Amino acid sequence: MMNPKLKELRAKAMALPLQPGVYIMKNAQGEIIYIGKAKKLKNRVSQYFGSQNNHTEKVRRMVDNVDDFEYIITDSEFECLILECSLIKQHTPKYNILLKDDKGYSYIRVTNEPWRRLSYVLQKADDGARYIGPYKSSYYVKSSVEEANKIFGLPTCNRRFPEDFGRYRPCLNFHIKQCCAPCTGRVKLKDYNERVENALEYLSGDSSKTLRELQERMTVAAEALDFERAAHYRDQIAAMKKMRDKQKVVDIHLDELDVIAVARQESKGSATVLRFNESRLYDTENFIIDDIDDEVDFRSQFILRYYTLRQEIPSHIALDGEIEDIENTERWLSEKKGKRVYLSVPQRGTQKNLVEMCRKNAFESLGQLKGVTGRQLSVLDELKDLLGLEKIPEYIESYDISNLAGADNVAGMVVFENARPLKSAYRKFKIKSFSGQDDYGSMAEVLTRRLNEYKKAQEEGVSTGFGRLPDLILLDGGKGQVGAVLPVVAASGLNIPVFGMVKDDHHRTRAIVSDMAEIALRPNRAAFTFVTNIQDEVHRYAIGFNRQQRKRVLGSSLEEIPGIGKKRAKELIRFFRTIKNISNASLEELEQAPGMTHPAALNVYNYFHEDA
Structure with a gap:
């Protein structure tokens, strides 16, 4: 109202x-x-x-x-x-983009028992355990505890010690050298507690200091000819170095960097923040927002809301797209930090790669809400940008014409929803308005009939099948097919983007065309693969329908022969494949076809050898 x-x-x-x-x-x-x-x-x-x-x-x-x-x-x-x-x-107005400041504190939990365990928790409990913290970043605590358990071979299973000693075989973690397997009963409590203390030193202090201490212990053990213990320290040192190298995933040459990317599908939005310090990812956050209309406005509002709730502001922020009023936003962030803050949209290099990774994570979070993968949503977003569409094409219809020298003129329509085939929505068309070969006229007829069906569905209140409009129409063909269909769409009063899919001389998809220009696909690998799959699928579907029609026509001509009904005609076509093969077959060969008798085979033979 x-x-x-x-x-x-x-x-x-x-x-x-x-x-x-x-x-x-x-x-x-x-x-x-x-x-x-x-x-x-x-x-x-x-x-x-x-x-x-x-x-x-x-x-x-x-x-x-x-x-x-x-x-x-x-x-x-x-x-x-x-x-x-x-x-x-x-x-906190209802219709503004709001973020809850739910970044609670996280803790490292050390159980109070002889065989101590390390874990990360979001809240303290009155259970007698020791809690180290608090830490602001739950991601940092979680990843650090997981690292410590792997490096020092501490168990993460539910087995209880010493109750479960010898009751089970060691699990996979023991065989990949990520657990010392106290469940075997062969690990001394003293040695186990030394591992725990090393892990706590690693978590509480400088990892470089822990590494130096382990190297000193390895040297002392080797000089005392305790080679087994020296090997034990050597393995821990190797694990720490490997983990430390793995953590340095970026070389950004910046002390501080936040990477922000957003994803939008329909009215849902997802924003992901990756926070780096000294080339190491130390925190990651994701937010799902309802009622998103415009991606630029969403990104702009999110940045303002996010840093309103955060005290830690980096010197550089890399974005996946433009924002409104970037100069004043930079100035506001700089005054809040007390130092200059730079906002940028990287076009190449390491930061560009980080932005793409961040955007994939945003799409992954959004995809989980719809039961699809972030990769599927990401390829649709790539296609949207490639074609200059206003929104992500969630519902795509594709059409192809198939005939044999102008005969049996048919069309196939396939549908992809959220980058996956929706076979229940596939449709077949027989060309009715003319005979002969005219791909342009055939395509115009099919789209006219399809859009007329949409109008009927709207009058009946049906919103599925033909009652749902596509976000994008892809035609198997070039500018001619697109030019034939655009007037049909315009005459319907609907606004549906229409593009053609063209192949190279080797019948491989090479580009998408509009009525004005050609858009190369190969630089956009994911979009190229996706469009190729659509073109192959619609071609397969249209040709399959054409073959069915030819077989049906062939079968109906055979039914004119006395003693040959639908079933025998179908078996003859299946056995001989073509009418020509049937007409050239001998009486003995006809009798070998499934379901054929001597009189029926004789009638077929006489029908094709009437002159003889």
């Missing part, structure tokens, strides 16, 4: 000044439901109360609930940004 106060609110908005400021939307109960900023208050606020056709669903819902609004004029756009962040943090 449209807001009855829309005209009144628009009149009030038109009286606003053309100055920077913050506007505050309230509902009928006086609650603040949205806070925004504007370079020119009049222009921005009046847009909300004009035509609702251009608004997204989220904005329409918000406008329907607005009863009144207030505004605060500021001296500059930068003051706008600061005031907006402060007010949003204070009032």
